[in-house]
Amino acid sequence: MSWDWEVFCRNTSDTTIVEPMCWAKAPDITYFQWMLHAWGWTLGVAACAWIIALIFGFLIGTARTLPNSPVLTRLANGWVELFRNIPILVQLFLWYFVVPKAFPAFQAVPGFVLVVFALGFFTSARIAEQVRAGIQSLPRGQRYAGLALGFTTAQTYRYVLIPMAFRIILPPLTSEGMNLLKNSSVAFAVSIAELAWFAMQAQEETARGDEIYLGVTALYVISAFAVNRAFAFIEKRTRIPGFIVAGTGGGGH
């Protein structure tokens, strides 16, 4: 087979090749512009869902380690079980189709927001699990030290436990961030105009699957790599010298 990279320069409405730079003037767009647009949706969905996932992940994960609140702990455990044991695609359909039908108030909520909820809550359960493990991995003395200083439970968490746990779980948080980016591809199923959806549509229209898929795959790899680097940067910036030695290079044998 032969490559035909000009497919990206084609106008999406009349398939003529657009010069220069494969950049058509509005209202026309080329497949290249469409792909960049789809990339924006992918990043947008993932970024918004990440915010929800972080907030709920830390709240739920913290609740699971509270010493004297069995009800809260149980609720938080239930939350994690619920969102971890249903496939993300099915959860997406629940938010997109079932919730608006069961609760008519949700019919006014845009599809994008529902997708963000689905991905965000799904990821929050996984982050909650990391947060719980991170807090429980701290020596018990840390909590006692906080209490001995006269901190309330909230203050102990705010000033002692969470800052430590956050640094410990940064490596698994990195992979959750990359997972979220990859999982955002399920949004194709409800026709959010993100990369996977673009790949299917453009493949159908142009029959140039190889070039289109390669372009989309490259953007996913670039995005995942960027997320990875961003977390490495955060890890470096928040490191406390001589304290927690996570990721001591080498390893292996």
Add this chain to the structure above:
Amino acid sequence: MLGNLDLTWINWEVISKFVASGFWFSVELTIVSTIGGIIFGTVLALLRLSGKSALATPATVYVNGMRSIPLVMVLLWFYLLVPRIIGRPIGPDYSALITFVAFEAAYFSEIMRAGIQSIPRGQVYAGQALGMSYAQNMRLVVLPQAFRNMLPVLLTQTIILFQDTSLVYAISAHDLLNGFQNAGKIYGRPEEAYLMAAIVYFILCSALSFLVKRLQLKIAIIR
């Protein structure tokens, strides 16, 4: 509050007519790709740990490549490429099987690699001191222990795999979710069908992860 939802149309006939075949395909996909993924994953892990860059580099590229692409894209890629490689059209179901084995091999290889690395070096030296060849050492000493150490993680990955089978939606293969979807379409109740699908997945995955937790305790005691 759930007054708009009507689940009364779902009965045994609907399940056996639409859902059962999809369920069996999901199970088949999970079992085949778990076994295939563990076999190929172990090979990949051994290649990466071989210390010979001619073997290790391609394996590393393959594993990291697969792990940085969404499964949906891998499904689309294989659906496009496999018919071209074998020279004849292929149904979505077979394409899904091949994709899952190839994709999961990358994830299982990371688990097996960690498992092999968790075996103390002394075990390998002991095997060598007994005059075992590399293959014998791996087969009789290292891999059985690595496999056992990693059993809970391997099973957890299998549960994730079972959930991921729902993504064959991308190439319209007939899995458990698709079965519910078809039933929902025929009866004009797609929302209820999705709700039922969620409940079924939840029950199955919860039960499986409960069993894995039990097993984990059992293994921990024996050791």
